[in-house]
Amino acid sequence: MELFLQRLVDGLSEGSVYALIALGIVIIYRGTGHLNFAQGEMALFSTFVVYQFGEWGIPIGIAVIMGMAVGFTLGAVTEVAIVRPISKKSPFAVFIVTIGLFQLLNWVDGAIWGGQQLPNTGVGSKQVRFPSLFPNNPTDFVTIFGANIKIQSLGVIALVGVLTVALFAIFNHTRLGLAMRAVAANGESAKLVGIRTGRVLMASWGLAAAIGALGGVVFAGISTNVNLGLMFTVFIYASAAATLGGFDSPGGAVVGGLSIGLIQNMAAGYAPKWVGQEMKVGVAFLVILGVLLFRPSGLFGTSRVERV
Amino acid sequence: MTSQTTLLNTRFLTAGYGPVTVLHGIDIEVNEGEIVVVLGANGAGKTTLMRAISGTIPRTGNIEFEGRSIKKDSTDAIVRAGIVQVPQGRGTFPELSVADNLLAGAYVRRDGAKAVADDIAKWYSVFPRLQERSTQRAGSLSGGEQQMLAIARALMSRPKLLLCDEPSMGLAPLITRELFNVIGQLNKEEGLSVLLVEQNANLAMHIASRVYLLETGVIVASGSAAELSADDSIRKAYLGF
C-alpha cells in the first residue's frame, strides 16, 4: 500500500509535467497542424533562464513568471518569424525547421550555461542546485497511510492542477480562448467573423512555450540533475501523451500525460526486471505505436474524413 | 432607386488562386436596403467573388464600402467595417457549441456582454431551433440548422451588409424556401442589405431587388429580376443552350 501510494504520487507528479508539455503540443497542433519538435527545447531554454534569474538573486516565484514571459516571447517570435512564412512552402519544411530549432536551442543552452550538469541534490562543493518552487529538503515529506510522500511532489501536482484549471478557464471563458477554439475548428470561418487568426496563432505558440517553461522549471525541481537532455525525454513522453489523448484534445493531453506518468512508474515499479529504468521509454514507444495502430485519433481526438 | 445610397461597389475586381484567375474584372453595386443576387452556374466564380470582397484571397481592382476603399483592408477590418460573410457549406465551428458559435460571431463587437446576450436571445427567437440546441456541438446539427446558425452567427456582428454564399447548397427545397423567407424578412424588417450568390435561380430571383448574372468570371447581364427572366440569358448561362 505504501509503495503503491508512493508510485501513485511519483507517477502523477511526473505525469503532470508530461501533461503540461503535451498541452503545449496540442495547442500548437490544433491551431496549425504542426508538431513542434522544439517544444521541449523551448521549455529547457526558459528553464535555464529561470535558473539564471535565480543566480541573480531574484526570488524563485518571480523568476518563474519572468521565465514564462521569456518563453512566451520565444514561442510567439518563432511562430511569426519562422514557422508562418515557412509553412507556406511545405509541411516538410516546417518539420525540418523545428528540428533545426531543436538543435539550435539546445546548443544555445550549452553555449551560455555550459554542458555540465547542475547537481540537484544540494550536496557537493559548490552547492549549486536548481531553485525549487517547493520545499525539497530530505526532511520535507508528509506521511500518509505509512507512505512518505515528498511535499515537493504534492506541490507539483497541485500547481499543475491549478494551472490546468486556469488554462481550461482561458479556453472556455475568455475571448482569446474562444478565438483559439474557433481557429482550431475552422480557420477560414474564424477569419470571416473578424478574428485575426495570425495573432491567435502567435498567441498559441507563445502560450504553449510559456506553459512549457513552467513544466521545465517544475521538472528540473523533481529531477536528480539538470542537464541539456532534460526536456528531450519529457518531450518524448509528452508526445506519447498527446498521441494517447488525441492530438487535438487539450483534455486528452492532460489525461494522456497523467496516464503515461502512472503507467511508467507502475510498470517500472511492479515489473522492475522487465521494464526497469532502461525500458521506461519503451513504454512510451509501445503506447504511441499501439494507439496509432488501433485508435489513430487517440482517446479523445476527433477523426476527420479525408477528402480528395 | 437614385435616392438610395451606394453601400458597396466594386470596379474591375479581379481575383483567383495562384496561377488561376477566376474573376476577370467584376463591377457590381449594392445599395442600402437592397437584396442583390449574383446568379451563376457551378464554377462561374461566385465563391471567389465572395472571398474577394471579404478579403480572404488576394485581389486587384477597387472595392469601396460606404464610399471608402477597403481594397487594402484585412478580413477582420472588413468585418469591423460591417461586411460579414456566410461562407459556402455553412462553415460553422463544428467542435463548438451553438451558443459559442454565436458568441464567436460577436467577436468584433465592443458593446459589452449584455448587448451580445440580448442579440443572442433575439436570434434565438428568430431561429427557435437554435435555442433548443444551444448547448449541442454545431457539427451535430442538420444541414438546414447549420445554415441558420451560420446566418445567425454572421448577424451577431451587426453587419451593414450580409454576404451569403449559396445558402441553398445541399438543402432540401422546402428548407431552402424557409431560409429565403427569413432573409427576405430581415431585409424588410431590419433594413439589412444583402449580397447573395446563388445557383438556385428561380428561388433567388423571387427576393432579389436586382440581379447580376455571372458566367466564367465575367458579369454577362444585369437588371431587375423581371427584366432578366424575360430574356434567355439565364437559361443559357446555366444550361448552355
Add this chain to the structure above:
Amino acid sequence: MPLLEVQDVTVRFGGIVALDGLSFEIEEGHICGLIGPNGAGKTTMFNVVSRIYQPTRGSVRFRDEELLTVPAHGIAKLGIARTFQNLALFPSMTLLENVMVGAHSLGRIGFGRAISRIGAASDNRRTRDHAGDLLHQLGLGALAFKAADGLPFGTLKRLEIARALAAQPKFLLLDEPAAGLPHGEVDGLAETIRGIRDQFDLTVLLVEHHMSMVMGISDRVVVMEFGRKIADGTPAEIQNDERVIEAYLGAPA
C-alpha cells in the same frame, strides 16, 4: 455489353450520404457527360471508380469484371485512367517525368532490375519517347523539361490528360478539364478531347460544368442531384428534361 456498369452504389461519409443508390451505364466508345449541381456526388463517383473510396453498397463492373475488389493501384493496369478536379500532379518533376509516371502501369522494371540496371536503360528510353510524343501531341512539347510547379492552370490541366493517356487506357475519366480555363480556350479543349477519343479508341466519362462543352461533345449525358441519377439520355433529351432544368435553375418559388 456496356463498358462500365455502375449498380446501386452508395457512399456514406459519417452521416452524409454522398452517393445514394446510383446506377448508370457507359457504352464503349462513347463520351459520357456527368453533370449536376455542386455537391451532387460527381467527384465521389470518380473516386469510387478509381478505387480511392470504398462504397458501402453496390457494384461497379468494368468489361464485366467487378472493380470493387481491385486495389487502387490495379485499375491502371485494367485500362482506366483519370484526371483530378484540383490537379494532382507531381510538382517537383518536369512535365516529361510527370507523363512518364503516368506510364507506370506499363513498365516492368522493379526494385531488382532497377538496382542491377538490367534493361533499365531501354525501359527508360521507351517510356521517355512515349511520354515525349504525348506531350507534343497535346501541345506541351515546348515545356517538356520545365518543372510542373508554377505553370499556368490550363497547361497543367492538359498535362493531366497527357499523363492519363500515358497508361494507354481504354477508359478515361476527366474531372472538370475546362475548369479555370478562359472562355476562348474551351472549344479547343473540346476538340482535343474528341480527337484523343477517336485516335486512341477511348471511352470517356466527363464531369464538367461547362454546359455548352458537355452538350457539344457528349454522346450521352447522365445528370445527378443529391447523390442520385435524375436523368440519363442524349444531350437533346437532357436539354428538354424538366427535372434537369429544375435541378439547375431551382424549383420555381
Add this chain to the structure above:
Amino acid sequence: MKPLFTIKAGGPTSWAVRVVCAAALVYVLLWIPTSGSNSLIDTATTALTLMGAALSLNLLLGFTGQISLGHSAFFGIGAYTTAVCVTRWGWSPLKTLPIAFAVAFVVGALVSLPALRIKGVYLALVTLTLGVVFPQFIKWPKIEWLTGGSRGLTDTGFKFDKNNRTFELFGWNPWGNLRGENVKPFYFWIAVVIVLIIYLICRGLVKSRVGRSLVAIRDNSTAAAVMGVNLALTKGLVFGLSAAMCALPGSLTAMKGTVTPDTALLTVIGSITFLIVMVVGGAGTLWGPIIGAIVYQFITEKTGDWVEPDKIPSLLRPFFSWSKTPPAAGIFGLSLVVLMFVAPLGLAGFWKQVVGRVVAVVPKPAGSTTLEPTAPSDGIPTWQPEEPLAEQ
C-alpha cells in the same frame, strides 16, 4: 540572363566533363590514404560513414517523403549485428555485412507496416521513439548476455597479426599495413566500398521507373496510386532497403573494434546528424548527402576546439568567443532553419542554380519528333513548339 555555355546531354562535352570529374575523384580517393596523415584518413572515414547513412536516409525521406528519425537505430542494428557475430561466433567482420543488411531490412520493413497507416508527424514520432528506444533496449538487462549492456562489446573488429599479407604495388601501398601497424587506410577503403554500393543502389533506383514512382509517392500519393504504384509494397521495400543500407556504415563502426550503446551515432543524435547532413547537402538529390557529409565533417572538425577563444580565427572571435561549447551544433541548427528559406534543396540545389547560370544543359530529345532541341534565352532548355501555345 543567358548562360555562357550550352552543353548537349550525352554529347562529347558532357562526356569530357564526366571523365575529368571521375579522374579527380579517383585522384582524391587515392591521395587521402597515402597522404600519411592519420587524422585526415580518420576524418575521411567518418565523413564516408555519415555519407552512407545520409544517402540511405535520403532514399526514404528525400525521395519518397517518408519521415524517419529512427535511422540511428538501423545504424545501430548494423553495428550490433557485426559486433555480436564477431564476438559470439567468431565471424570474419566482412562476412557480417550481408547479415547486417538482411537484419536491418527485416526490421525496417516491419517498421514500415505501421508507416502504411501512419503519415507525416505521426510517422516522425514513431520513428523518433524507435531511435530513443534502441540504445535503451541494448542496455536492457534481459538481453545483456548478447549485447553486453551499457558497457558495450569490445574486440568486435578485425584481428590484425604479423602474418598478414601486405599488398604492395612497386612499393606503393594505398591499403595500409595490415600487420596491425597502419590499418586506418584499410577502414577507409571499406568505407569507400560501402558508400559506393549504397550510392549505386540509390542511383539505380532513382534513375528508373521505381525512382519515379518514389518521387510520385512523395509529391502526391493518391495520384501515384491511380497511376498504378502499389503504395504499400513500395513504401515497405524502400523502408526496408533504406534501413538495410544504413546498417552498412553502422557495421563499419563496429569493425573498428568496439561498440557501446551510448556512441553518439547510435542514439537519436545520430538520426538528427544524418538528417542534418542530408538537408544541408540537399534532400532528394543524389549528390546532396555526399556534399553534406564532407561539409558537415569539415566544419565540425574545424570548429571542434573553438571553446578556447585563442583557437578561433581572430576575424570570427567576437561571434564565437562567448560560447562554452563548440559552435558546430549551433551552426547546423541555424543552417536547417536558414536553408529552408533560401535553398530548400540544400547545397546541391544551390550549386545547380549557380552552374545553371553559366552552363545550360540541353537534354536529349524525348519522342519520335525530329525537332532539334534549342537552347533558349532563359536558361531552361526547351524546344520550339510545333504550334504556338494558346496564351494562358
